[in-house]
Amino acid sequence: MTTVTAPSAPPGAGTAGIRRARGGGFWRYLLVRFLLIFPTIFILVTLVFFLMRLTGDPITASLGDRLTPDQLAERIHEAGYDRPIIVQYLEYLGRVFTGDFGSSITDGRPITEILWTYGSATLELVFYSLIVAFLVGIPLGMVAAYFRDRWGDAALRVFAILSYATPVFFAGLVLKLVFSVWLKVLPVAGRASTRTEIKFQQLDDPTGIYLIDAIRTGSAAAIGDVLVHAVLPALALGLLTAGVFLRLVRTNVIGTLSRDYVDAARSRGVREYRLVRRHALKPALVPIITVIGLQIALLLGGAVLTETTFEWKGLGFQLAYYLSKRDFVAVQGIVALLAVIVALTNFIVDIVAAILDPRVRY
Numbered sequence: 001m002t003t004v005t006a007p008s009a010p011p012g013a014g015t016a017g018i019r020r021a022r023g024g025g026f027w028r029y030l031l032v033r034f035l036l037i038f039p040t041i042f043i044l045v046t047l048v049f050f051l052m053r054l055t056g057d058p059i060t061a062s063l064g065d066r067l068t069p070d071q072l073a074e075r076i077h078e079a080g081y082d083r084p085i086i087v088q089y090l091e092y093l094g095r096v097f098t099g100d101f102g103s104s105i106t107d108g109r110p111i112t113e114i115l116w117t118y119g120s121a122t123l124e125l126v127f128y129s130l131i132v133a134f135l136v137g138i139p140l141g142m143v144a145a146y147f148r149d150r151w152g153d154a155a156l157r158v159f160a161i162l163s164y165a166t167p168v169f170f171a172g173l174v175l176k177l178v179f180s181v182w183l184k185v186l187p188v189a190g191r192a193s194t195r196t197e198i199k200f201q202q203l204d205d206p207t208g209i210y211l212i213d214a215i216r217t218g219s220a221a222a223i224g225d226v227l228v229h230a231v232l233p234a235l236a237l238g239l240l241t242a243g244v245f246l247r248l249v250r251t252n253v254i255g256t257l258s259r260d261y262v263d264a265a266r267s268r269g270v271r272e273y274r275l276v277r278r279h280a281l282k283p284a285l286v287p288i289i290t291v292i293g294l295q296i297a298l299l300l301g302g303a304v305l306t307e308t309t310f311e312w313k314g315l316g317f318q319l320a321y322y323l324s325k326r327d328f329v330a331v332q333g334i335v336a337l338l339a340v341i342v343a344l345t346n347f348i349v350d351i352v353a354a355i356l357d358p359r360v361r362y
Contacts, residue, residue, distance in 0.1 A: 026354060033350045037343050044339035045096055049089055052332040057081035061326045062105045101337050104322060104330035111333030114318060120208030121191060121314030125237065125306065126299045128230050132238025133245050133295070140242075141249025141284070146276050148254055156246065163243030168302045172236035172309035179232060187229050189311040196225045233310045237302050241295045245288055252284035290353045293346035300338055 055061050059076045067075065076082050080091070095102065101111035144156040180188040187193075191210050192200070199222055200206050200213045207213055211230075214222040256262060257280050265275060304316035311317070315334060322330040 029354055030351065033347055037347055040343045041340055042093075044343070045093070045336050046089075048332055048336045048339065049092055052328045053085060053088075055326075055328060058105060058328040058332075061328055096336065101333035102329050104327050104333075106322060106325045106327040106330065111330065111337060114330070114334065115315065115337055117208070118313060118315045118318050121210075121312060122300070122303050122307070122316060124209045124211065125230070125233055125303055125312055125314060126296065128234035129238035129241065129299055130292075130295075132234050133241035136239065137242035137245025138249050138281075138285075138288075141246040142253060142276055142281060144246065144250040145253035145257065145280070146273065153250075156250075160243040160246040163239045163246075165243075166239075167305070168236055168240055169305040169309050171239060172232070172306055175232045175236055176309070186232055190229055191312055192222075192226050192229050196222045233306050233312050236309070237299060237306045240302055241299060244291065244295065248287050248291065249281075249284050252287055253280040256280035256283045286353070286356055289349065289356055293342070293349035296345045296349075297342045300342065 052058070057076055057079075059079055059081055060072060063075065064072060073082075080088065092102075099112065103110045104114070140156050140159070144153045144160075147153045147156075176188055179186040191197075192214075196210075196214070199217050199219065200210065203213055203216055210226045211223070214226045253276060257275065262275055262279050265279060266272075300316075303314060304319055306312065307314045307316035308320045315338070319331060319334050322334070
């Protein structure tokens with residue numbers, strides 16, 4: 001009986017196939033995450049629309065006590081709010097997908113214009129808050145893992161719980177009371193002093209991000225003024241996320257320290273601090289990347305209260321203003337636009353996480 005032997009694969013063919021499969025896995029993962037953006041935005045926009053309509057039509061909610069019944073009926077008819085709700089919804093969806101989120105009833109400004117005017121302030125605050133979260137959460141998480149199950153670890157875990165559980169407006173009021181009223185070392189509110197804001201108005205095409213504008217002026221005093229005003233708002237909002245990062249880093253560093261390669265390094269006499277810093281920290285940072293998208297949503301939500309507390313004139317401050325005016329068209333537009341930003345941010349974070357940790361894709 002003749003035995004037929006299949007031709008052997010050339011050297012490296014198996015490895016190349018694995019590489020192709022992994023590359024295909026990455027692009028497939030990327031495509032799936034991208035396609036999920038659309039149903040996510042659709043669901044969020046739909047929820048926002050119908051929740052806003054629970055209070056009735058926006059014209060009556062905003063102007064009902066200032067117009068006569070005839071004027072009110074005329075305004076409702078002009079805006080199309082007397083049509084069936086499903087017709088209004090389909091029209092609203094059509095406008096959203098063309099980038100038109102409507103205009104506010106209070107001042108008639110397009111929602112996209114409000115985003116460009118005040119979004120830079122919120123972006124700057126979120127950036128400062130993330131810096132605080134990283135500088136506080138990651139080092140303290142390493143310290144908690146180093147002193148595992150000792151008093152230092154217990155104290156830091158309590159700190160993490162308090163940071164996450166304390167309402168951001170209460171933390172802001174306490175910080176203002178201590179550092180602005182009692183110690184008088186930090187400004188009580190605002191993004192910059194009046195003198196610095198006048199300098200920004202004299203710039204050609206100011207960005208609205210005060211730190212960049214301060215750098216453009218070339219004035220060290222303006223840069224210091226902007227940073228000093230940002231300390232308390234960034235602390236109030238950043239500590240909210242720092243508690244999450246602390247617990248994540250602690251848990252993952254402790255898990256990494258129990259791995260075989262760490263035990264091998266420990267048996268060679270490597271000091272525990274070096275093990276934490278050199279071997280356990282990097283794997284512990286991957287989960288932080290994966291949750292940044294969720295934390296961005298949390299920070300944007302917290303920005304509403306933080307900006308109101310510190311009179312930081314960003315999107316959150318404007319959202320609170322339109323809520324007080326019962327301008328639900330503006331509220332609906334801003335919340336829907338923020339939902340789109342959060343969905344896109346999560347997509348970007350998913351890409352970064354997949355690049356840093358291939359296990360995410362499989």
